Amino acid sequence: MRKIFEWYATGAYSIREVGLMARNIGLVHPRSQAKVPNSSIHRILRNRVYTGEFEWLGVVYKGRREALISKDLWLMAQDVMDGRVDARIPRTGGSAYAFAFSGLVSCGHCGCALTAEIKKGRYIYYHCTQYKGKCPEKYVREEVMAEQFAAILSRLKSAPGIHDLIVRALKSSFATEREEHELAVTRLTGEIDRLGKRIEAVYTDKLDGKISAEYYKRASSQWQDEMRRCHDELRRYQEASEAYMNEGVDLLILARDAEEIFQKHEGASRKRLLNLVLANCTWKDAQLSANFRKPFDLILENTTSQHDPKSGDGYDDAGKENWLGN
């Protein structure tokens, strides 16, 4: 499993190629022992479960998922899949360094993009491209901007009630899942049972000479096909229940941990996270402002209903648009 991520994260192979390589080393589905198709490779690469990420919630997931791969590796694979890493650029030291905030932030004075530049060989500075003429915005160190991004993301973590929201979402996703699952399993096992009895009955009829061999062959093979379909469907339900974590819960957890994830990563991974969570990032007079994308805006809206209208520290606050306040 880890190999799949490692191969793919290099950016040198397509999903098809990774699938081929995986089948070559004999990767099979744990239950059906079937060779893993490319569509599964895609699903595997997208599945955060392999990072063991959700075991943070302790009790609920205890013992159910171990980290098979590191989160960094997972994020790198996501970057490749999202086309954020150019495979033609050779990597150094295992992770491509991309400027985290270039192309993400625009200048609050003239609307131009902020671009990155390395000074004295190691300091990254961002500055207005000044395409529209001279701009008063000063150069800013990446660290300074990063601090402000972290502060913005920390609003999600400190949103009162975020923990409750996660727990509630988890509980309801479990309940719905279990209910659906049980209904489907009951229906399918009933169907399989019924088909089995029919096949048995028609076989007896054949033995008794009540029906022709030809009729028996046609009927029983049809029912056997149906039975196989039911078995396949059952298996699909079982596989689906492995991925019971729904997207909403993922997002809530991401919201809670966004700042931490941000702090732990750099470059392309930071950009990936920020692109997911924030929009319209603007830099003006050394102050960052940004909107939260959906559904993160709703998390804040729901949990900070008594929003403090003062915005003395320079962030814009445009009410319903969910611009960041203080």
Ligand SMILES: [Zn+2]
């Ligand atoms: Zn500017």
